[in-house]
Amino acid sequence: MKPLLQVKGIEKRYGARIGCTEVSFDLYPGEVMGIVGESGSGKSTLLNCLAGHLEPDAGQVVFDTRADGPMDTVTMSEPARRMLGRTDWAFVHQHARDGLRMSVSAGGNIGERLMAVGDRHYGDIRDKAIDWLGRVEIEATRVDDRPTAFSGGMQQRLQIARNLVTGPRLVFMDEPTGGLDVSVQARLLDLLRGLVREMGLSAIIVTHDLAVVRLLADRLMVMKSGHVVEVGLTDQVLDDPQHAYTQLLVSSVLQV
Amino acid sequence: MNEYNFAYLDEQTKRMIRRAILKGLAVPGYQVPFASREMPMPYGWGTGGVQVSAATLTPEDTFKVIDQGADDTTNAVSIRKFFENTAGVKTTEETDKATVIQTRHRIPEAKLTEDQILVYQVPIPEPLRFLEPRETETRKMHSLEEYGLMHVKLYEDISQHGAISTSYAYPVKVSGRYVMDPSPIPKFDNPKLEMDAIQLFGAGREQRIYAVPPYTKVVSLDFEDYPFEATKADHPCDLCGAEDSYLDEVIMDDTGNRMFVCSDTDYCRSRRAAGHVGRLAEEDAA
Numbered sequence: 001m002k003p004l005l006q007v008k009g010i011e012k013r014y015g016a017r018i019g020c021t022e023v024s025f026d027l028y029p030g031e032v033m034g035i036v037g038e039s040g041s042g043k044s045t046l047l048n049c050l051a052g053h054l055e056p057d058a059g060q061v062v063f064d065t066r067a068d069g070p071m072d073t074v075t076m077s078e079p080a081r082r083m084l085g086r087t088d089w090a091f092v093h094q095h096a097r098d099g100l101r102m103s104v105s106a107g108g109n110i111g112e113r114l115m116a117v118g119d120r121h122y123g124d125i126r127d128k129a130i131d132w133l134g135r136v137e138i139e140a141t142r143v144d145d146r147p148t149a150f151s152g153g154m155q156q157r158l159q160i161a162r163n164l165v166t167g168p169r170l171v172f173m174d175e176p177t178g179g180l181d182v183s184v185q186a187r188l189l190d191l192l193r194g195l196v197r198e199m200g201l202s203a204i205i206v207t208h209d210l211a212v213v214r215l216l217a218d219r220l221m222v223m224k225s226g227h228v229v230e231v232g233l234t235d236q237v238l239d240d241p242q243h244a245y246t247q248l249l250v251s252s253v254l255q256v
Numbered sequence: 257m258n259e260y261n262f263a264y265l266d267e268q269t270k271r272m273i274r275r276a277i278l279k280g281l282a283v284p285g286y287q288v289p290f291a292s293r294e295m296p297m298p299y300g301w302g303t304g305g306v307q308v309s310a311a312t313l314t315p316e317d318t319f320k321v322i323d324q325g326a327d328d329t330t331n332a333v334s335i336r337k338f339f340e341n342t343a344g345v346k347t348t349e350e351t352d353k354a355t356v357i358q359t360r361h362r363i364p365e366a367k368l369t370e371d372q373i374l375v376y377q378v379p380i381p382e383p384l385r386f387l388e389p390r391e392t393e394t395r396k397m398h399s400l401e402e403y404g405l406m407h408v409k410l411y412e413d414i415s416q417h418g419a420i421s422t423s424y425a426y427p428v429k430v431s432g433r434y435v436m437d438p439s440p441i442p443k444f445d446n447p448k449l450e451m452d453a454i455q456l457f458g459a460g461r462e463q464r465i466y467a468v469p470p471y472t473k474v475v476s477l478d479f480e481d482y483p484f485e486a487t488k489a490d491h492p493c494d495l496c497g498a499e500d501s502y503l504d505e506v507i508m509d510d511t512g513n514r515m516f517v518c519s520d521t522d523y524c525r526s527r528r529a530a531g532h533v534g535r536l537a538e539e540d541a542a
Contacts, residue, residue, distance in 0.1 A: 079400045086404075101387075101408070107415055108408050115411065116404025122414055122479040144415050 002064055004029045004170060004202050010059035012045050018226035019045035023059070025221065025231065029169070032196060032203045034217030034234060036210060036249065042226040043206040044174055050204065051091050051172045052081045063170070086116050090163035094175035096155035099162070100147045106133065106158055107143040113166045132161040136191060153184035157191065164195060171203040177212055189215050210253055214238060222246045263310040263343040269293055273311035273465070277456055280467035285434030287381050292463040302335060302360055303460030305377035309358045312373055312456065313339065318346045320354035325362040325502065325519030351522050361424070363445040365501045365523040368453035370470060376439040378459035381466065383427045383437035403435045406477055414482055423487065429475045430468055444488045444502045449474040491516040496527035497534040
């Protein structure tokens with residue numbers, strides 16, 4: 001099987017400081033990769049480099065595009081990269097407000113990506129928006145409400161709907177459950193797991209919550225001070241951590 | 257008159273503006289930045305249009321100014337006087353006799369010719385501004401032709417009002433490339449943007465000039481199931497009886513009486529001179 005995403009030696013420095021360095025991995029279609037680590041370990045920097053929001057100082061991010069096969073997204077032209085960003089890729093921000101247009105209705109938010117790729121039939125766009133609201137468990141009657149009228153959990157679900165409506169193949173998630181209370185988190189995780197399995201999505205999830213990766217991720221990468229310290233199957237890493245930092249991380253989880 | 261350089265601006269400034277105009281004509285719909293000058297009138301009164309007119313006028317030109325279609329409103333009268341004083345050009349109220357027409361919020365009803373230049377006053381040249389406040393981002397969207405956001409606005413219109421309720425400053429795509437704000441003209445005028453005359457747009461405060469060359473394709477954005485419609489009040493003009501012109505609604509009294517009159521005063525006057533009579537024309541004369 002051909003990997004969907006090949007990351008080769010990604011490095012990002014902020015002056016003399018290291019953002020992340022020597023990160024390499026392959027992601028296969030349908031696979032979910034978790035990235036965990038403490039604050040400041042370079043998780044988000046890595047994710048932003050992969051998603052094209054930051055320009056890495058070294059390395060390649062080779063994505064298997066539909067049209068032209070494997071392409072290095074770091075060196076590809078900006079229009080092509082932005083096109084990927086609204087078709088085959090999706091980016092779920094930690095704060096829904098960063099990923100939504102707060103002054104535009106829920107339907108408009110979901111429809112934006114469709115219109116950006118050339119959909120010009122109002123009825124179709126609206127039907128798809130309502131369909132997606134249903135899939136993320138938001139009532140269809142809320143389609144004309146603005147996200148400002150939504151709760152935090154609903155905003156996050158709306159952001160997910162808005163991102164998945166064009167049927168992306170790779171989803172980047174930056175702390176998708178951060179800042180939500182635990183019951184809402186559980187519902188969101190349930191929903192995400194359903195969508196990932198149903199649509200056969202590949203995903204890269206950055207989080208500091210080990211429960212999230214246990215539930216969603218097939219493979220796990222542990223980062224510390226910009227370096228990858230441990231990689232492996234999620235259950236293997238969490239049940240039998242090898243690196244001292246991973247051991248610390250796993251043992252730090254509060255038991256209720 | 258002798259105290260001023262011809263048409264108020266100095267020659268270097270006019271040269272700079274002409275370069276921006278030429279660039280605008282070469283890239284239809286593209287907003288060319290220019291170093292807008294301080295003009296002896298407040299922003300919002302047409303400082304952009306005045307600068308473009310000043311750079312366009314020659315001593316042989318005949319100049320006409322309209323504001324919302326009318327020749328006799330404050331804005332139109334003062335800009336006309338301004339150029340009478342500073343350029344000494346002939347002025348007219350008749351559309352077909354003018355060679356340069358500066359307009360605010362309307363396109364004249366009479367068909368313009370290849371010998372004419374239409375100069376628009378533009379308050380906000382960026383059609384994406386109210387959707388995307390960052391200038392860096394809107395510039396990128398223009399350069400990469402990412403115009404999905406424009407349709408989000410139209411989508412919001414339909415979802416809230418059941419129809420595209422944007423009735424002025426209706427976004428258009430020029431020559432299949434740039435999305436452009438046609439200045440706040442009513443969407444009734446949008447089909448007329450494909451014309452024989454040169455159209456220049458000047459935004460003084462925002463320091464942008466853009467242009468539509470003659471015979472350029474201008475398409476109003478819409479949805480397949482909600483096509484663009486050029487709307488006007490469903491009424492003939494009460495003074496000249498015209499059924500094809502854009503109308504202003506005038507409240508007559510406090511019992512609900514009102515009249516509709518052509519917003520293009522020159523068009524209305526010439527029709528009445530030709531003997532056309534509307535519903536209230538007699539009373540008006542009396």
